[in-house]
Amino acid sequence: MKRLEDGQISRRERQVMDILFRLGKATAEEVMKELPDPPSYSAVRALLVTLEGKELVKHSKDSRRYVYEPTVPEKKAKRTALKQLIATFFxxxxxxxxxxxxxxxxxxxxxxxxxxxxxxxxxxx
Structure with a gap:
């Protein structure tokens, strides 16, 4: 969770996290359908892999699909984002x-x- 606290999360990564918090779990395809102005499927997969590398999401296998879910509580993610906002703009x-x-x-x-x-x-x- 260290990366989350360091504020190392992009706008698009935050959008993906918001979707995962809302849905609880989702495949890359489901995330892509929820994103505004969605990038390609492979770009969404890359975002999910990046978030997994930052220990913000984890995946499990459902047949041939990966299903992703957040590893941090939504409240902690919001608190961290707010701290980043305060540091950046205030x-x-x-x-x-x-x-x-x-x-x-x-x-x-x-x-x-x-x-x-x-x-x-x-x-x-």
């Missing part, structure tokens, strides 16, 4: 991320959304 500062989300020029939060955020901050949710 100088590693969660406060800067929150400040950008709360920027009134970007969006208006409803009172309900603000209450939920307050509860999360206070650890009540």
């Amino acid at each position: 100088e590693g500062s969660p406060e800067k991320l929150v400040a950008s989300l709360l920027d009134p020029q970007d969006q208006k939060l409803s009172g309900e959304e603000i209450d939920r955020i307050r509860k999360l901050i206070d650890g009540k949710e």
Whole structure:
């Protein structure tokens, strides 16, 4: 799992991981059908092999097909992706991320959304 924590995952690899999290298990063909603007079948297989090399997925054999599934919990993958986002765009500062989300020029939060955020901050949710 070291590679996931190092942030060594491309946009396309994240898309594949999202599909595997949603489906639970999938063949390369099933992943290809779910991808936006899908690459060739061999490119999808190569992505899955790369993810397996990064220890993010594993495969089992079902007759002549390989069936892939994630090896990391979805929550951990999301947390790692968020850390990478914060490091890349917000100088590693969660406060800067929150400040950008709360920027009134970007969006208006409803009172309900603000209450939920307050509860999360206070650890009540």
